[in-house]
Amino acid sequence: MEYKGWDQVEAGAVLPSFEDKNCDIVGQKQEDRNYAQTNSYTASVADWRVFKPVFNKDVCIDCQNCWVFCPDTAIVSRDKAMLGIDYDHCKGCGICAEVCPTNPKSLIMFFENEENDEVLSQWPEKKKKEK
Amino acid sequence: MSKIIKNLKQFSTSNDRFEGAHLLCPGCAHSIIVRELLNCTDDNLVIANATGCLEVCTAVYPHTSWDASWIHIGFENAATAATGAEAMYKTLKKKGRLKDPDKPVKFVAFGGDGATYDIGFQFLSGAVERGHDFTYVCLDNEVYANTGGQRSSSTPRGSSTTTTPAGRVSYGNKKYKKDIVAIMAAHGAPYVAQVAPNKWKDMVKKYQKALATEGPVFINAMSACTTEWKFPADQTIDVSDLGTDSLVFPLYEIENGSKLTITYRPKNIVPVRDYLGVQGRFKHLFKKENEHIITQMQKDVDKKWEMLQRREEAGV
Numbered sequence: 001m002e003y004k005g006w007d008q009v010e011a012g013a014v015l016p017s018f019e020d021k022n023c024d025i026v027g028q029k030q031e032d033r034n035y036a037q038t039n040s041y042t043a044s045v046a047d048w049r050v051f052k053p054v055f056n057k058d059v060c061i062d063c064q065n066c067w068v069f070c071p072d073t074a075i076v077s078r079d080k081a082m083l084g085i086d087y088d089h090c091k092g093c094g095i096c097a098e099v100c101p102t103n104p105k106s107l108i109m110f111f112e113n114e115e116n117d118e119v120l121s122q123w124p125e126k127k128k129k130e131k
Numbered sequence: 132m133s134k135i136i137k138n139l140k141q142f143s144t145s146n147d148r149f150e151g152a153h154l155l156c157p158g159c160a161h162s163i164i165v166r167e168l169l170n171c172t173d174d175n176l177v178i179a180n181a182t183g184c185l186e187v188c189t190a191v192y193p194h195t196s197w198d199a200s201w202i203h204i205g206f207e208n209a210a211t212a213a214t215g216a217e218a219m220y221k222t223l224k225k226k227g228r229l230k231d232p233d234k235p236v237k238f239v240a241f242g243g244d245g246a247t248y249d250i251g252f253q254f255l256s257g258a259v260e261r262g263h264d265f266t267y268v269c270l271d272n273e274v275y276a277n278t279g280g281q282r283s284s285s286t287p288r289g290s291s292t293t294t295t296p297a298g299r300v301s302y303g304n305k306k307y308k309k310d311i312v313a314i315m316a317a318h319g320a321p322y323v324a325q326v327a328p329n330k331w332k333d334m335v336k337k338y339q340k341a342l343a344t345e346g347p348v349f350i351n352a353m354s355a356c357t358t359e360w361k362f363p364a365d366q367t368i369d370v371s372d373l374g375t376d377s378l379v380f381p382l383y384e385i386e387n388g389s390k391l392t393i394t395y396r397p398k399n400i401v402p403v404r405d406y407l408g409v410q411g412r413f414k415h416l417f418k419k420e421n422e423h424i425i426t427q428m429q430k431d432v433d434k435k436w437e438m439l440q441r442r443e444e445a446g447v
Contacts, residue, residue, distance in 0.1 A: 003193065015195040017150075025198045026173045029146055040194040043152040064143040068331050069368055071162040073151040080140045089151025093158035093357075094365030109365075 015039075029078065041089075045072070049092035051109040054119050055084050059106035066096035066107060103127060134173050136335055145170040153196040154188040158364030160354040160371065161185050161270050163328040165241065168268065169199065171335045172342055174235045176200065177216050181209035181251055183243030184277045185270060207251040213240035214263035237342050238265040244285035245275045248309055259318045259347040266341045266348040269311065272356035280359045284309045287379075289424040290412050292359070297415040302424055307431075315349040316385040322346075324384035324394075327353040329371035333382055333394050340384075353380045361411025370409055377406040378436045383443075391442045403429045 015038040018025075023033065035041050060082050067077045074090035076083040085096075097107045104124045136142045148169040155162050161184060169176065176199040180186045186203050189196040204212040217238045223229050242251055247269040255267060274292055275281040282292040287308045291297035295304040316323045322344045326334040334352075341348040355370045357363070362370055374380040375395060382395035404425055407413040416424050 009192070013192060015190070015193065017195060017198050025148055026146060038193050038195055039150060039198075040152040040189075040191075040196040041150040043194050045152045045154070048157065062140065064139045067143045068139060068167070069163060069328070071155065071157075071159055071166075071367075072153075073147050073149060073162075073166065077143045080144060086151065091157035093367075094363075095158055095367055098365045099368055 044088040045091050046088055049090065049112050051092045051094060052087070052112050053085055053090065053092070053094070053096050053107045054110050054116055055082070056106045056108075056120060056123055059102050059104060059123070061102055061106075063101060065099045065101060069095050069099050071095065134171060134339070136171065136332075136339075139331070142170070142331075142335070148176075148198040150196045150198065152194070154191055155184065156356075156358055156364070158357045158367045159184070160272075160328045160356070160367050163367075164268070164270060164326075164334070164352045164354060167328075167331060167334055168239065168338050171338045172237065174237050174342070177213070177220075177236060177238050178202070179204055179209045179212035179216070179238075179240045181240070181242035181246035182206040182277075183246055183270070184272075185241055185243065187277055206246055208254050209240040209242045209246060209251060210255040210258035210265075210267055213238045213265045213267070214258045214261065217263050217265050238263075239342075240265060240267045242267070242269055243275075243277070244269060244271040244273060245277075245283045247271075248284045248311055255315075255349075256318065259315065259320050259349065262346055264345050264347070266350065268350045268352055270354045271311075271351055272354040272359065273308070274356065274359045276356050276359045282306075285311070287428075289407075289416050289421070289428065291415060292412070302415060302421045303412075312349075312351050312383075312385065316388050318347075319388040320347045320349055321387055322348045322384065323350075323388075325351045325353070325380065325382055327371050327375045327380055327382060328355075329368045330375060330382060330395055337384060337394070359412065361414075362409055366409065370406075373401055373406040373409060377401040377403050378432050379403060379406055381436060381439055383439055389447055391439065391447075393439055393443050403432050 016036045017039045019034040019036050062082050067075045072089050072091055074086045076086050094109050097109050100107045103126055110119050149166040178199055178201045180203050224232055271285055273285045275283055280292050281294045282304050285308055286304045289303050291303040297303040312323055312325050322341055324337045326337050341350055353374055355367050376397040383393045385391050
């Protein structure tokens with residue numbers, strides 16, 4: 001995309017969200033949409049992260065709490081099942097890990113530079129309830 | 132025609148209309164509130180947005196995060212822009228000049244608490260008085276967060292902000308929070324409600340009711356601000372939970388200016404102290420000389436809750 005200089009930008013701007021004008025937004029899933037370059041879906045905020053959430057499929061119960069409380073639309077959830085995290089849009093705020101109800105949590109925050117596979121192999125065990 | 136949402140699993144099949152990679156702070160509640168409004172309906176939306184955090188961060192040139200018609204307008208006139216578009220839509224419909232006249236279109240205005248309580252108040256009042264068919268959502272984070280945390284008339288008593296700093300002499304903001312819900316109900320708006328992001332089902336229900344209602348609707352949404360309320364980013368939902376459970380933000384709705392219904396009654400009411408304790412902006416209240424502010428706050432909250440319960444009982 002060509003960026004305009006500050007002195008070339010016209011007052012008032014129209015930023016189209018999609019390439020085609022007759023886009024069925026409600027009926028189409030994100031991956032099927034024809035996003036325009038001016039849609040923030042094409043951008044990334046991955047470099048904001050210090051911690052990243054890692055998703056463990058084996059523990060997840062598909063309650064979708066993380067989906068509804070994610071402020072960045074970064075939880076990929078299709079057909080009532082949680083599929084994973086969209087690391088392009090996740091800012092690493094940690095809300096998803098906080099609202100996860102399973103024991104042990106199926107979403108845990110780790111340092112950005114840790115490997116996902118390594119972390120998944122050392123997932124914490126189920127904690128017993130303290131009496 | 133509104134979408135039927137029975138449970139969270141079903142709600143999660145909605146196709147998102149609010150895109151990620153906007154520049155709101157990590158853990159900001161604004162986007163949770165906005166996202167739910169956009170996802171809870173299948174109708175086309177026309178959105179007017181007052182200046183504020185939400186506007187500055189979701190439309191940073193050259194990107195937009197909105198998959199809906201969206202306009203940025205001045206600090207004060209989000210309500211005016213939405214009602215203007217609504218008036219034009221009605222006229223074009225009457226003249227038969229719309230391409231798709233049967234497709235329902237909803238008009239929504241978003242504003243922060245600065246744009247609603249202070250700067251845009253006259254315009255909002257006028258729009259509601261004229262009786263346009265639109266929904267105004269106030270994202271109430273109790274401070275001018277976008278410009279660095281100055282106090283607004285929504286800032287609660289005792290809160291430390293950049294223009295009312297707490298210190299040796301002062302305990303922070305000395306004014307009380309304006310009761311905007313009561314003011315908007317007094318306008319005779321057909322539907323006025325208060326929502327919080329942690330109670331998603333209550334929020335979705337109220338949104339759907341608001342969009343289905345004909346006439347002006349006002350919704351006040353508690354939006355916990357990690358930056359200005361000073362709590363860790365992952366605590367947004369927990370802080371909102373404390374806000375609704377301590378009844379600092381009671382969830383209720385008022386229909387036709389009089390019929391009040393409480394929509395959420397906490398099982399265990401938490402003391403206001405717990406809600407204040409998790410936030411950095413109230414840190415100074417726990418000093419010995421400021422304890423009376425907390426006691427006073429607890430009394431005010433109890434009084435308000437008593438009033439709401441009695442009003443609900445009496446049905447007036």
